[in-house]
Amino acid sequence: MATRRSSAFLFAAAVLACACALGAMAARDLADHQAMVAKHEQWMAKYGRVYTDAAEKARRLEVFKANVALIESVNAGNHKFWLEANQFADLTDDEFRATRTGYKPASGKGRRTTTGFRYANVSLDDIPDSVDWRAKGAVTPIKDQGECGCCWAFSTVASMEGIVKLSTGKLISLSEQELVDCDVNGMDQGCNGGEMDDAFQFIIDNGGLTTESNYPYTASDGTCDSSKASNDAASIKGYEDVPANDEASLRKAVANQPVSVAVDGGDSHFRFYKGGVLSGTCGTELDHGIAAVGYGVASDGTKYWIMKNSWGTSWGEGGYIRMERDIADEGGLCGLAMQPSYPTA
Template identity: 50%
Template sequence: MGFTTTFVIAIFVMMLGTLAYQGMSRTLVDEQASINDLHEQWMKQYGRTYADDAEKERRSQIFKQNMGFVEKFNSEGNRTYKLGYNEFSDLTTQEFLTYYTGYEKPAHYSKSSGIKSFRYENFTDAPTSMDWKDKGAVTPIKNQLQCACCWAFSAVAAVEGITQIKTGKLLSLSEQQLVDCVMDNQGCRGGFMDTAFEYIQENQGISSEENYDYEAMDGTCDTMRSRNPAARITGYEDVPTNNEEALRMAVSAQPVSVAISVGEEFRMYRTGIFSGGCGQTLNHAVTLIGYGESEDGNKYWLVKNSWGETWGEYGYMKLLRESGDAEGVCGIASKASYPTLSTA
C-alpha cells in the first residue's frame, strides 16, 4: 500500500510529537518528505546503522509497515492509550519478542518454597493509590538490550524495592549476576523470577550493579564478585493466582514481580492506560511498582519495564486494572511473586 503525501506528513508530525515528548528538538520537513526520509530521521535519533544497502532497505520496509500499523491504530480513536515510535521500530514483532522478552518457567521446576500463606491476605490498610517510585523504592529505568533476561530485571527491581523499604537504602543491584549464576534459568535465553529469588536467598545475597555490572550477554558466574552481597532476602512468596485484589494488597506493601503476555501493540505502547493488544502466552516479566486511578475513573497498574526510557512513558506503563478478566489484562495476575526480608 502506497503512502500519500498527506499520510506521510501526518506520520511525520506524529513522529515529531514523539521526539518532543523525549525533550528533543527537530526541524520540519517539506511536503515532499518520503518514508525513506522518515526512516533516516529515525536512524539518526537512535544511532542505527546497517551492514549494507540491502539490510537498510529491508529495515526500511519493516519500519514502513510499523508506521502504518501505528498510524492506523491511533487514527481509529476511542482508545485509552496511544502507540508510537521507539528504538524497536525497525524490528518485526517476532524479532522483538526473541530478543527483548524472556519469561520462561523451567519445565522441570517443581520447588514449592514460594507456595506459602499469603501474608497480605487480610491487609486492610492498603491505600487507594500507590507509587513506590515517589516513595524512593525504585531505581531508574534499565535496559536489558538484546538479552532475553527480563526475568532478572523483574526480580532485581522487586529486591531493590523491599531492600529500600526495610533498610532505607536504595541500591542498584546486579542483573548480570543472576544471568550468570542462576543455573535453573537460561540466562539470555529466558528464565523465571522464583528461581532467581531462591538463588539470592541460598547465595546469602546479591551484589550491587557497580560490583557486578551488566553486560547483556551470558557469562560464567564470577564467584568472587557474587560473594560480595549488597542486599539479602530471607525468602519469597507467591500472590494467589488470578486475583487482582490480592495483587493490589501485595503491591501496596512492596514492588512485585509479575509475568505478562506481550505482543505488537504492547511493544509500540507510547502513553495512556493500556487495555489490550497482548500476546497469547506469558512471555515477558516486569515489576509492578504501584497502582492508581485516572481522572475519568479508569483504574490502572503502574508497570516498570526493562526496555529503556524510549519505550512507553519514559520506560513505564499504565496498564488497565480490574478489567473483568480473572487473569487481568495481559495476564498480569497470572504469576506474581515478591521477595521477603526480615530485619529482626
C-alpha cells in the first residue's frame, strides 16, 4: 500500500513539474511573440510600411519573424560582415526576387560575342593595389530601383556614367527610365527584367542616353517618350565582356573603369547585408545587376570589391557593398565574376 501511495505521489509530482515546465515555456513563447510583435511595429514605423488588413499583417509578421531569426543567427557567428532587418525583411524570397532584382542572363544563344577584352595584356603588377572610382568622381550618387525589376538598367547606366566621366571629364547622371521605357524589343523588358549587354547595344544603336533630369525615373514601365529620348547627353562606342570566371581579369578592368556585374542578389546574405566584407557561402543564381566601382584590402587583410547597388542609401554601407575577392570559387562570390561587362568610348 505504501509503495502504491509513493508511486502515486511521484507520478503527481512529475505531472506537476511537467505542467510547470510547459507553463514556463508557454510564458517564454508568449513573451518572445510579444517582443517580436513590438519589433515588427518598430520596423513598420521606420520604413513606413502599412498593411491592407489584419490577416495581411499577421502573414507579414510570420515572414518578418523568419527573416529576423536568420539574420540573428548569422550575426551570432564569427563573420567579416553583418546583416540587418532592412526594408526587405517582410518579403518572402520569391517576392523579393520578383521586384528588387531583374537580371535575366541570355538563354539558349548564350552571351553575345563582343570585340574582345582590351585589358588582356595588362599586367597585374602594373595596376594599383586599390581603386575607388567614387573618390575619382566617376560615380553618381546611389539610386533606388524601387519595386521594379530593372536592376539591369541601373547597372548599365552606372558603368556608362563612369566611362563617360573618364572620356569627357563630365559626370552626368543618365536616365535609367529611357532604357526601361524604350529598350523593349530584345532581352530587356523594363520592370520584367533584362541584361546589361543588350542595354549597351540599345544605347549604341540609338545614339546614346539622355539625362536623368530630362527623363526621370518612375519605378514603373511606361511608354517610350521619343522626344525626351532623342535628346542624347552621352554615348558609347561599344562594349566588351570580361573573360568569364576570372577575377584577375575583372580586376584589370575595374582598375581602368567601372564595370557592370551580375550577382545572386536574392541570396539572403546579400539581401540583408549591412556592413563589413561579405564572405563565406553565397549562391550563383545570377538575378541582379550591380556595378563594380573599385577594390581594396581591409585592415585584416581581406581583399574586397566595392560594388554600387540600386536599393537606396539605407541598404548596406550607404548603398554600397564590399564583397570578398580572389576566393577559391572561380565564379567569384555570389557569381560576381561570371558575366561582367563594360562599355567603351
